[in-house]
Amino acid sequence: MVARDPHDKNPELLVGNYSYKRMDEDVLSLITQQKKHPFAWYIFLGIGFMITQILLLSITWLVYQGIGIWGNNQPVGWGFDIINFVWWIGIGHAGTLISAILLLLRQQWRNSINRFAEAMTIFAVMCAGLYPLLHTGRPWVAYWLFPYPNVLAMGPQFRSPLIWDVFAVTTYITVSALFWFIGLIPDFATLRDRATTKAKTVWGLLSMGWRGSSRHWLRYEQAYLILAGLSTPLVLSVHSIVSLDFAVSIVPGWNVTLFPPYFVAGAVFAGFAMVLTFMIPIRRWYKLEGMITMRHIDWMCKIMLATGLIVFYGYLMEVFYAWYSANPYELYMAENRLFGPYAWAFVALWICNGILPLILFFPKMRQNLKVIWIVCQFVSIGMWLERFVIIPMSLHRDYLPSSWGMYYPTVWDFGMFLGTMGFFIMLMFLFIRFLPIINVFEMKELLSRMRPGRQAVEPEAASVAGKGGE
Amino acid sequence: MAHQAPQGPFPYGIVAEFDTPEDLKRSANAARERGYTKMEAYSPFPIHGMEDAVGYKDFRIKWIIFGCACVGAVVGLGMQYWWAVIDYPMNVGGRPLFSWPQFVPVTFECTILASAFGAVFGMLGLNGLPKPYHPIFEAPNFERASQDRFFLLIEAHDPIYDRFETKRFLEEFQPLKISELEAEEEGHHEVA
Numbered sequence: 001m002v003a004r005d006p007h008d009k010n011p012e013l014l015v016g017n018y019s020y021k022r023m024d025e026d027v028l029s030l031i032t033q034q035k036k037h038p039f040a041w042y043i044f045l046g047i048g049f050m051i052t053q054i055l056l057l058s059i060t061w062l063v064y065q066g067i068g069i070w071g072n073n074q075p076v077g078w079g080f081d082i083i084n085f086v087w088w089i090g091i092g093h094a095g096t097l098i099s100a101i102l103l104l105l106r107q108q109w110r111n112s113i114n115r116f117a118e119a120m121t122i123f124a125v126m127c128a129g130l131y132p133l134l135h136t137g138r139p140w141v142a143y144w145l146f147p148y149p150n151v152l153a154m155g156p157q158f159r160s161p162l163i164w165d166v167f168a169v170t171t172y173i174t175v176s177a178l179f180w181f182i183g184l185i186p187d188f189a190t191l192r193d194r195a196t197t198k199a200k201t202v203w204g205l206l207s208m209g210w211r212g213s214s215r216h217w218l219r220y221e222q223a224y225l226i227l228a229g230l231s232t233p234l235v236l237s238v239h240s241i242v243s244l245d246f247a248v249s250i251v252p253g254w255n256v257t258l259f260p261p262y263f264v265a266g267a268v269f270a271g272f273a274m275v276l277t278f279m280i281p282i283r284r285w286y287k288l289e290g291m292i293t294m295r296h297i298d299w300m301c302k303i304m305l306a307t308g309l310i311v312f313y314g315y316l317m318e319v320f321y322a323w324y325s326a327n328p329y330e331l332y333m334a335e336n337r338l339f340g341p342y343a344w345a346f347v348a349l350w351i352c353n354g355i356l357p358l359i360l361f362f363p364k365m366r367q368n369l370k371v372i373w374i375v376c377q378f379v380s381i382g383m384w385l386e387r388f389v390i391i392p393m394s395l396h397r398d399y400l401p402s403s404w405g406m407y408y409p410t411v412w413d414f415g416m417f418l419g420t421m422g423f424f425i426m427l428m429f430l431f432i433r434f435l436p437i438i439n440v441f442e443m444k445e446l447l448s449r450m451r452p453g454r455q456a457v458e459p460e461a462a463s464v465a466g467k468g469g470e
Numbered sequence: 471m472a473h474q475a476p477q478g479p480f481p482y483g484i485v486a487e488f489d490t491p492e493d494l495k496r497s498a499n500a501a502r503e504r505g506y507t508k509m510e511a512y513s514p515f516p517i518h519g520m521e522d523a524v525g526y527k528d529f530r531i532k533w534i535i536f537g538c539a540c541v542g543a544v545v546g547l548g549m550q551y552w553w554a555v556i557d558y559p560m561n562v563g564g565r566p567l568f569s570w571p572q573f574v575p576v577t578f579e580c581t582i583l584a585s586a587f588g589a590v591f592g593m594l595g596l597n598g599l600p601k602p603y604h605p606i607f608e609a610p611n612f613e614r615a616s617q618d619r620f621f622l623l624i625e626a627h628d629p630i631y632d633r634f635e636t637k638r639f640l641e642e643f644q645p646l647k648i649s650e651l652e653a654e655e656e657g658h659h660e661v662a
Contacts, residue, residue, distance in 0.1 A: 019618070020514060020617060020618035021617065021618045024617050024618070147549060147553055155553050155557065155558040156553070157560070158550045158553060158554055158572065158573055158576055159554075159562060159569060159572040161575075163576070164575040164576055164579075167575070167576045167579040167580070168575065168579050171579040171580075171582055171583045174583060174586070175582060175583065175586040178586050178587070178589075178590045179586075181590070182589075182590050182593070186514075186515070186616070189616045190514065190616040190617055192616075193613035193614070193615075193616045193617060194613070194617065204602065205600075208594070208599040208600035208601070208602075209599055209600050209601040209602050209603070209604065210599065210616075211512060211604060211606060211607075211615070212512050212513055212514060212515075212615055212616055213510045213511065213512050213606075213660060214510060214511045214512075214513070214517070214520040214521050214523075214524050214526065215510065215521075215526060215528065215597070215660065216597050217513070217515075217516035217517070217520065217521075218516075218520075218521045218526065218528060219528060219531055219593050219596050219597055220516070220593055220597070221516050222529070222531050222532065222593075223531055223535075223589045223590065223592065223593035226531070226532060226535050226585075226589050227586060227589045227590070230582050230585050230586055230589070231586075233578075233582070234579075234582045237575070237578060237579070237582075241575055244575075441514060441515040441516075442515070444514055444515045444618075445515040445516060448491050448515065448517075452490075452491075452492060453490060453492065
């Protein structure tokens with residue numbers, strides 16, 4: 001019962017001859033019948049695993065030597081560590097947007113992509129958390145960040161955005177993990193009931209005896225909806241608080257009230273780019289085109305376009321603000337961005353985030369998977385450059401010209417960054433193999449609403465229409 | 471044990487298996503109209519209006535979450551007050567020690583965290599999970615209740631339950647299968 005515009009030429013949310021049984025087979029047999037995995041899975045897991053070794057090496061050397069091995073200096077005290085922290089945590093935001101905000105807005109197209117995006121959220125926040133943890137220099141005493149009674153005459157300063165960040169990020173990863181787990185319980189029960197091997201015990205433990213009774217579902221749906229309602233302000237607060245790390249300071253280019261909404265929009269922009277980066281190849285390798293249709297991709301592109309325009313508006317407003325403030329430091333900051341030593345980053349940022357995504361205005365381009373995938377790569381690069389422009393570029397020109405400097409990242413900065421990317425890829429591919437990548441019970445509910453009545457008992461030969469794009 | 475508990479197996483109920491959610495809801499509605507009160511429906515996904523069909527309401531979870539939210543807010547703000555005013559007062563630019571606007575973000579995060587725990591553990595607690603054994607798992611074909619079949623259970627302790635009459639009643643809806651269930655021990659009722 002999804003309302004459709006008669007002029008809408010995109011395929012439906014569900015393309016193909018689906019039954020409840022076929023949904024189970026298409027999604028859950030990826031876990032129960034391990035041999036269905038394509039060769040690409042091994043390639044990407046291998047790449048991710050190898051790059052993770054670079055991460056381990058970088059961390060080991062860092063802990064042994066101290067953060068002097070990074071390029072951070074005076075005046076640029078925040079370098080790759082904070083850029084990458086903000087970048088990763090922003091990527092996570094798309095998952096919560098899809099799972100919570102779209103649920104509250106009753107957008108049924110979220111059902112086939114929420115599990116995947118939530119997994120991405122958790123892994124991205126794990127990568128993000130590494131950076132501030134290691135930037136403390138003594139990660140083994142990172143628990144000092146938390147308020148706990150101690151004899152060191154030491155306590156957190158609750159007036160600082162940095163301690164707000166500690167609370168925001170730990171709450172965010174905890175709530176994301178809870179949301180993910182509660183969504184998995186009914187699917188674990190299905191896996192338990194389908195399992196024929198010893199894995200049944202594992203699924204049995206994880207599903208905790210879920211019976212699917214109407215009383216279970218009633219309480220489950222209430223809890224899930226309220227959890228979505230809680231996650232929505234949470235996700236908005238997390239990146240707002242991250243932006244306050246900057247906006248509360250008096251550094252030119254940081255002290256702007258625009259930052260919280262502009263950071264949140266940028267986070268969703270980057271997050272959807274990352275969801276599409278993984279989703280486009282994976283739906284093809286695992287033949288999920290019938291559940292993750294071109295309609296889903298079209299809508300994701302539209303959200304990317306909308307948030308991209310908000311971000312671009314933010315860039316324009318930053319320049320306007322510098323002029324309107326009539327503050328010589330703010331004006332110099334804008335001039336330095338356009339003509340200073342890092343002007344290349346600023347120009348590349350505008351091209352990647354401002355100009356190239358505009359191609360998604362064309363409906364034809366939103367149906368072309370290759371174009372979308374390439375745009376997503378530029379958006380990911382652009383969002384990284386945005387943080388580069390904000391962080392080192394604002395710091396490297398201090399108030400006094402005698403304190404000016406430059407920022408040069410070292411091989412260990414790049415090693416950590418590359419390493420977290422490998423870690424993320426490894427976790428994503430392990431997730432694909434060992435957990436259901438589509439929320440099956442929600443897809444069955446969608447099926448029962450869209451096509452009520454008796455489902456085909458025997459699944460017919462897979463005739464997936466609407467592959468689209470190529 | 472001092473007392474001797476009566477020995478099972480006990481009749482647990484009659485369960486009917488259906489092909490579609492519509493059939494399940496129709497038969498549950500009819501059973502409620504007939505006067506059955508101790509019944510439960512099982513489905514692979516939530517069915518809209520099923521709780522009305524089996525005649526059941528439970529809105530306790532929102533109060534659990536609300537309670538957790540209040541505790542989270544009070545603990546979050548109280549912790550900052552204790553730290554900033556009592557235990558470790560620090561003069562920052564002559565501002566008041568209890569500069570509450572700056573305590574809003576942490577209070578907010580603590581509220582959300584406590585409510586999220588309340589939502590998840592409240593849901594599990596009210597549902598009685600984890601619970602590895604339940605007599606309904608003995609129903610034939612019940613492994614498909616999480617896949618593509620829909621089950622209606624009428625429990626044996628229903629006041630108008632009758633082994634033959636209830637079975638005849640359920641047969642009117644042409645289920646795929648009807649079976650009687652037994653339980654090894656008493657209790658385990660879906661409906662108290």
